Amino acid sequence: MANRIFVALDTPDLDRARALAQKVRHHVGGIKLGLEFFCAHGPSGIRAIEEIGLPVFLDLKLHDIPNTVAKAVQSLAGLAPAVLTVHASGGRAMLEDAKAAAHPSTKVVAVTMLTSLDEDDLAATGVAGSAHDHVLRLADLAREAGLDGIVCSGAEVKAAHAAWPKGYFVVPGVRPADGELGDQKRVVTPRMAADHGASMLVIGRPITRAENPDAAARAIAATL
Numbered sequence: 001m002a003n004r005i006f007v008a009l010d011t012p013d014l015d016r017a018r019a020l021a022q023k024v025r026h027h028v029g030g031i032k033l034g035l036e037f038f039c040a041h042g043p044s045g046i047r048a049i050e051e052i053g054l055p056v057f058l059d060l061k062l063h064d065i066p067n068t069v070a071k072a073v074q075s076l077a078g079l080a081p082a083v084l085t086v087h088a089s090g091g092r093a094m095l096e097d098a099k100a101a102a103h104p105s106t107k108v109v110a111v112t113m114l115t116s117l118d119e120d121d122l123a124a125t126g127v128a129g130s131a132h133d134h135v136l137r138l139a140d141l142a143r144e145a146g147l148d149g150i151v152c153s154g155a156e157v158k159a160a161h162a163a164w165p166k167g168y169f170v171v172p173g174v175r176p177a178d179g180e181l182g183d184q185k186r187v188v189t190p191r192m193a194a195d196h197g198a199s200m201l202v203i204g205r206p207i208t209r210a211e212n213p214d215a216a217a218r219a220i221a222a223t224l
C-alpha cells in the first residue's frame, strides 16, 4: 500500500515548509498545508509546495453558510488539491454544496470532532454524549451529503470505517508511543491508526520538530 503519512507543515515560513518537504519527501505520501500556511501565502504558496511533486491536502476546515462555503470551495477549485476539509457541523446543505463546488478530483472530507477536544470540551459546547457517538453521527451526515470521507481520531476510526466501508478516513492526533501530546487529547500511535482503518495519517510535530525530520518520518513509516 502507498505511504499513508501526510506530513502537516504548520508554519507561516515558505522556505521552511519547502525545506521540510524536501527532507521528508521520500518517507511520506503527501503534504498537508493548513490555515497557518495558507493565511500567510495563499494559493501561490500551495502551488510552490505542489512543485515538490507530492499530493497536497489543503486543510482549511471551512465552516460557514452554504453559499459562502460553496463560493470559497469554487475559488480553490483551480488548485485541485487532493483533499480539502470542511466542518461536518456546518450541516447537510453546506456539505452538499461544498462537494458540488469542488474540483472533481478533490476528496472533500468533513472534520467531525477535533482531536484536541475531549468529552468535557464537547459537553461545554452543548453536545451531550460520547465522542464516539458524536463522530459516528457526523460521519453519517457526511456520507448522506455525498462527501468522500471524514476526519476523526484513531479512537473512532475503526467504528466509522465499519459503518462506511467505502469512506476515506483521515486520522490526525497521531503520536509515537513516547511522543509529546502538545494540544492533542484523543491520540493513538501511527500503527494503531493504520490497523484500525485510517486511509491517511496526518502527522505534524513528531516529524517537523524532530532533530532529524527525515529520520523521524522514516522511523514512523517503518512501524506501519
Ligand SMILES: O=C(O)c1cc(=O)[nH]c(=O)n1[C@@H]1O[C@H](COP(=O)(O)O)[C@@H](O)[C@H]1O
Pocket: 008, 010, 034, 059, 061, 085, 111, 113, 114, 115, 116, 151, 152, 172, 173, 174, 182, 184, 202, 203, 204, 205, 206
Ligand atoms: O483536519 C485536520 O487535519 C486536523 C483535524 C483534527 O481533528 N485535529 C488535527 O490535529 N488536525 C490537524 O492535524 C495536524 C496535527 O498536527 P500535530 O499535532 O503536530 O501532529 C494539525 O495540522 C491540525 O491542524
